[in-house]
Amino acid sequence: MKKSKQWRELRWLWGAIVVITFYLCFLGMERTEINEVDVIRVLGIDKKDGEFKISGLYNLNDSKSSEGGGGVKVIEGSGQSVYEAFEHMKEKNRKNITIAHATYYLIGNGAAKDGLEGCLDFIVRDQTVKMNASIYILQSDSVGEFLDKSVENDMFIHEDLGAISEKQLSSLVKVDNTIVHTLNQSYSKEGFMLI
Numbered sequence: 001m002k003k004s005k006q007w008r009e010l011r012w013l014w015g016a017i018v019v020i021t022f023y024l025c026f027l028g029m030e031r032t033e034i035n036e037v038d039v040i041r042v043l044g045i046d047k048k049d050g051e052f053k054i055s056g057l058y059n060l061n062d063s064k065s066s067e068g069g070g071g072v073k074v075i076e077g078s079g080q081s082v083y084e085a086f087e088h089m090k091e092k093n094r095k096n097i098t099i100a101h102a103t104y105y106l107i108g109n110g111a112a113k114d115g116l117e118g119c120l121d122f123i124v125r126d127q128t129v130k131m132n133a134s135i136y137i138l139q140s141d142s143v144g145e146f147l148d149k150s151v152e153n154d155m156f157i158h159e160d161l162g163a164i165s166e167k168q169l170s171s172l173v174k175v176d177n178t179i180v181h182t183l184n185q186s187y188s189k190e191g192f193m194l195i
Contacts (some may be wrong), residue, residue: 037096038075042157044143045082045119046108053078054085055144056097057157071154074147082122101127104161105135105179108143120182131180134165 044055055076075097078090090097111119116135123129138146150157 015195037098039094040097040099040102042104042106042161043099043102043149044106044108044147045111046142046144047111047114048142051078051080052082052085052111053142053144054082054089055147056089057147061064067173072151074144074145082119086122098128099126101130103130103133105133106143106146107135107137109137109139114139116182124179124183129179132178133180134161136161173194
């Protein structure tokens with residue numbers, strides 16, 4: 001009978017320790033509100049004169065912004081590597097940036113000529129990235145200029161890219177310009193849809 005009472009007290013003590021531990025974990029948990037993060041929809045990567053330039057297109061959802069809320073905005077960064085350029089872009093933006101929901105990646109002709117390995121290496125190292133996101137190579141302008149022109153003309157380029165993807169999906173059995181497929185292939189421009 002004495003062991004039973006001690007066992008109950010011990011169980012109560014262990015239960016209290018578990019509850020306190022969970023409570024302390026809850027207090028230390030990192031919480032970020034969705035309105036504190038700019039979600040990149042289209043990410044563009046250019047390379048010119050040995051320097052990478054990265055451009056991110058995201059929705060403006062903040063009604064306190066100078067643009068009055070709604071619409072899209074382009075933010076840019078530059079650096080010696082794609083990662084450096086992305087970090088520069090994050091420093092310039094007043095909110096945190098995430099590419100977890102980026103559905104389209106536009107690679108400029110200059111970056112594609114050097115091979116896609118450097119661009120994709122940065123992207124796939126982020127564990128939150130959508131691996132079925134589409135990659136397009138832009139032949140004409142730089143990606144940054146292309147995104148800037150689309151914003152100036154009130155075009156929602158991510159919707160147009162969605163239409164291209166849907167058309168491609170309906171005509172193909174297998175979509176072959178996703179991140180996963182690209183990593184399984186050689187890093188060349190062959191097999192990519194050029195826009």
